Amino acid sequence: MSEAIYTEVTRGWPSEDRERFRPGHFTHLAKTGSTNDDLLSRARAGDSVPFELICADYQSNGRGRRGDRWVAASGRNLLFSLALPLDGPRETWSRLPQLTASLVGRAIEDILGPAHRLEAKWPNDLLYKEQKLAGILVEISLLPSPVAIVGVGINVNLRRDELPADLRDLATSLYEITECESSRWFLLGLILRGFLKHYPDGISDFSAALAWVTARDLLHGRNLRVRSGHEWLAGTASGIGSGGELLLTTESGVAREIVSAEEILWK
Numbered sequence: 001m002s003e004a005i006y007t008e009v010t011r012g013w014p015s016e017d018r019e020r021f022r023p024g025h026f027t028h029l030a031k032t033g034s035t036n037d038d039l040l041s042r043a044r045a046g047d048s049v050p051f052e053l054i055c056a057d058y059q060s061n062g063r064g065r066r067g068d069r070w071v072a073a074s075g076r077n078l079l080f081s082l083a084l085p086l087d088g089p090r091e092t093w094s095r096l097p098q099l100t101a102s103l104v105g106r107a108i109e110d111i112l113g114p115a116h117r118l119e120a121k122w123p124n125d126l127l128y129k130e131q132k133l134a135g136i137l138v139e140i141s142l143l144p145s146p147v148a149i150v151g152v153g154i155n156v157n158l159r160r161d162e163l164p165a166d167l168r169d170l171a172t173s174l175y176e177i178t179e180c181e182s183s184r185w186f187l188l189g190l191i192l193r194g195f196l197k198h199y200p201d202g203i204s205d206f207s208a209a210l211a212w213v214t215a216r217d218l219l220h221g222r223n224l225r226v227r228s229g230h231e232w233l234a235g236t237a238s239g240i241g242s243g244g245e246l247l248l249t250t251e252s253g254v255a256r257e258i259v260s261a262e263e264i265l266w267k
Helices: 002-009 015-020 035-044 089-110 175-179 184-196 209-216
Strands: 025-029 051-054 078-085 118-123 124-126 131-141 145-153 225-230 231-240 246-250 255-258 261-267
Touching: 002 025, 002 184, 015 184, 035 051, 035 078, 035 131, 035 145, 078 184, 089 118, 089 124, 089 131, 089 145, 089 175, 089 184, 089 209, 209 231, 225 246, 231 255
Parallel strands: 025 051
Antiparallel strands: 051 078, 078 145, 118 124, 124 131, 131 145, 225 231, 225 261, 231 246, 246 255
């Protein structure tokens, strides 16, 4: 099954891209707990290779950045994790969620067409008309060598009535936007080619990714309450910084740069 899907994912690719992402780099699972957990285990054992990817039709223990559950009907969505070596300076690693958002978002917008534009909600969500369409989770393993595991979940062919009632106005899918089914494997191929083209250079030269997310920054200008560590901060979002951090002007007028946050409340 993995080999047949690999053929679909890489259909029409040039040989140089196929050489960097070979059949042995790709694993498709009908069901797993979490593709991030699967790939993290391989990375910590020293078994993962650059651009290794695991995807699944169903995750029983998928999660978001704060441990939130990500559960959907089998075969409806695109759920995958990608291993990326971290060879550059550590201070650039915090840019990876925003680089991922830009690469995933560009691929989705290619599917939707020029009449549609996504919104980027720092640090890890892509939305359409303020309804969640995709989530990103980046986890890092330092030993035996630094590697980022980039987990992505995209609502592709999910129907609105398959969502819990309390989420139907908060989430959407490509199917609901376009009113037709999309190929998960074609979309995955677009995303992968983006990574092959722009990683790792897109981390050191962050300008293109930063411009993409800045132009779609859902939080910019909104009043926020942000929990970062043990601290709650209140203020106005004022953009995304050069390191991928959230820029916040607090109620007392102090400029803060927030690298990570456990919770964001916004209006």
